[in-house]
Amino acid sequence: MSRPLEHVREYIEALASETGEYYLICARYGDRPVPASGLRFESRATARAAAGATAHYRQQLREYDSDLPCYDIIVCQESESSHDKNCCSAGEWAMTDPVVTGEDQTLIAFCHRIVGAVFEALSKSGYREIESAIMDCYFESAERLSDPDELCLRLLEHMASELARELPPTKQAAVLARAAGELDRRAVADQPVAAACADLRTHGVVEDVTRSPWSVSAAEGIREITVELAGYALAAQENRLPILPIIVDCFGRGLDRAPTTTRVERTEEGWELTFVFGTDGVSDGLASAPIQT
Structure with missing residues (x-):
């Protein structure tokens, strides 16, 4: 074999x-x-x-x-x-209705739950070709990698890249929000971004994470928040950073809309993500976000 x-x-x-x-x-x-x-x-x-x-x-x-x-x-x-x-x-x-639960808080268990929820959302949304393409990428990775844990991370990266490549932002948002619904998080949080940041640290998706206070422009109807990630488990792909698990977790914690703009910049410790919530549109940076140069 x-x-x-x-x-x-x-x-x-x-x-x-x-x-x-x-x-x-x-x-x-x-x-x-x-x-x-x-x-x-x-x-x-x-x-x-x-x-x-x-x-x-x-x-x-x-x-x-x-x-x-x-x-x-x-x-x-x-x-x-x-x-x-x-x-x-x-x-x-x-x-x-599927519910993804469990006491295992390891990185790989977290990734498996995210992958399973997104597969479920893709299936229910009729995107069978995207499902197949993701698994094809997995087979290609399996030819090069021997560690099942690393394979799971690569599968999540490929999944983010495939969604970004094949679905426009509005459809990406719909799939990721639907995937979040499969996870049935412990509770909807008053501060979903903060709660998602805590989840990322707890499950080892990041070694450390900090966030800024919300910046609000009432006159323009714009809010934004910046999150700094140190030791992020997923690697950049084609000058884009896979942030699919972050967005899914934010939705699962009660985020009621997708950001209108996502900015990603490299830092000495890892990555700086800025999510902007304006009055119109959906960000091109949901499953994966372009890295600013």
Whole structure:
């Protein structure tokens, strides 16, 4: 088996949880698809990310074994009435509103939850080609990288780049806001940017983060805030900084609109992000933001 397939299997296994109530099956045959057979997942959004990776894994494997069955992979939720935990009938699998929760506060767990939520949002929004392109990038990375944790970070970077490339700002905002809805954060905060900054530090997305007070121009109807990131886990791509997890977290914490302008500048410690909220338009810097020179 090739190295990429091994890494995709490791990624799927990293999403799994022994106590999860979601699992994957083939909608037509009821089979549990390899390599996710026997695995369970904490949330439907996380399972949805595993389903996408499983489908691509099997597509890649089919190049070696043309007789490998083609499965329509769906997410199944175990019901209290289920007697056989290895299968579910048409009446038992549930397309319920996904909620991504869990006590694991590591960087990789955070990234998995963001990736799963965005995959879910892309699927519900009908952007299947973008989903496929993101996973294709993942396979390319898997040929070069051996660390599953690093692969997850690269997947998040590719996801941000693909959204920025393929979707106009208004549609990016809609997808990221929808992804935030999948996360069901602990509580909506009075200061969503401040709460998101705290989340980033807690989960190790940044080593340190500071923010300025809000600057308000009442006459022009403009507010802006600057956030400084030190030791940011995601790397710049094509002179743009992936800020997808920051925006999703801000939305999840109660930010009710997208910024109209996003500025990103390099600093000695990392990055300085300025979000401007004006009266019209949506920033070109949502999934990823252009770096000022």
